Amino acid sequence: MSVSFRTESRHGYAVEFSPYLPNRIACATSQHYGFTGCGTLFILDITPDRKLFPYRSFDWNDGLFDVTWCENNENLAVTASGDGSIQFWDILQPKGPIKVLKEHTKEVYGIDWSQTRDQHFILSASWDKSIKLWDPSGHQSLSTFLGHEHVVYSAIWSPHIPMCFASTSGDRTVRVWDIKKPQMANLVIATGNAEVLTCDWSKYDQNLLVTGSVDSQIHGWDLRNPRQPIFALSGHEYAVRRLKCSPHHGNIVASSSYDFSVRLWDFSTPQKQLECIRHHTEFVCGIDFNLHIPGQIVDCSWDERVLVYTPQSLLVPG
Structure with a gap:
């Protein structure tokens, strides 16, 4: 039902x-x-x-x-x-x-909060071809990840490996x-x-x-x-x-x-x-x-x- x-x-x-x-x-x-x-x-x-x-x-x-x-x-x-x-x-x-x-600078299409213990970061994936890393307590991004040659649709944290994530484009x-x-x-x-x-x-x-x-x-x-x-x-x-x-x-x-x-x-x-x-x-x-x-x-x-x-x-x- x-x-x-x-x-x-x-x-x-x-x-x-x-x-x-x-x-x-x-x-x-x-x-x-x-x-x-x-x-x-x-x-x-x-x-x-x-x-x-x-x-x-x-x-x-x-x-x-x-x-x-x-x-x-x-x-x-x-x-x-x-x-x-x-x-x-x-x-x-x-x-x-x-x-x-x-x-x-363009649409944010994906967002993910880290799940590994004692790691509290957010990833945002955008059509501007970039991924950004955020500390939820801060007011600006910590890092920008570049390399994708087209829009980035998602960025997903590994539930196993601290500090590791995957992105799709x-x-x-x-x-x-x-x-x-x-x-x-x-x-x-x-x-x-x-x-x-x-x-x-x-x-x-x-x-x-x-x-x-x-x-x-x-x-x-x-x-x-x-x-x-x-x-x-x-x-x-x-x-x-x-x-x-x-x-x-x-x-x-x-x-x-x-x-x-x-x-x-x-x-x-x-x-x-x-x-x-x-x-x-x-x-x-x-x-x-x-x-x-x-x-x-x-x-x-x-x-x-x-x-x-x-x-x-x-x-x-x-």
Whole structure:
């Protein structure tokens, strides 16, 4: 059974479960599909009677394309905007962001808060071809990472290796960086002939990175020998917009796509596609696993709907 919330004239771009509360979700949205207009951050709670209730909503004067929860404050979320800025929101304060940082010269398309212990940094990925590193307590970036030759779509921290992150770009590469060496990526993986929109790290194998591309393909890369992917997952009909590795199953990946579908994959078996879910009528841009409830997923779409559900293939027997 799914629960849903309509974002009413706001088109979903990114969604993330709280790392603290199993029933709380942040969703970044944009007006007019993100091409013009403003954006809204929705903080949604799953109620005991299985409804999605809008706990808070915050408006910004440009589209919001991504959101990340703070890893050391359950009431803080950070968003990425089309005006080149990132915004810090205290969800206990109903008015405006508590801080805005702007250094990018084009849209910020990705934002991520580090998850390794005692490391509290933020990454922002931008269409200006750069990635910036921020200390949340500061007022200017600590470093700028250059090297991508096209727009940067995402920058995602490794959950295993401190100071390490991966980035994806329209230059058809995924790059792995050490924040101590912003001048050059440690590793550049040429993934093929398509722009790479998204990536995620395995939560069980520090050397496994999974990517999704405009050509509808999902690939797994072993960072120790990245010349060829260790697996390829085919089935989506259009671009893979976002993917997430399961925090509960080492071999499960969920993906969302411009083909209006969400798909579940098991890359360890010959029958790799576990399930195809078509409950949206527009691009599915955001997807996330609930850290606290095995199998539960949230997604958001340009059809103005946020859905929380447990796919049939991830139901726990009994």
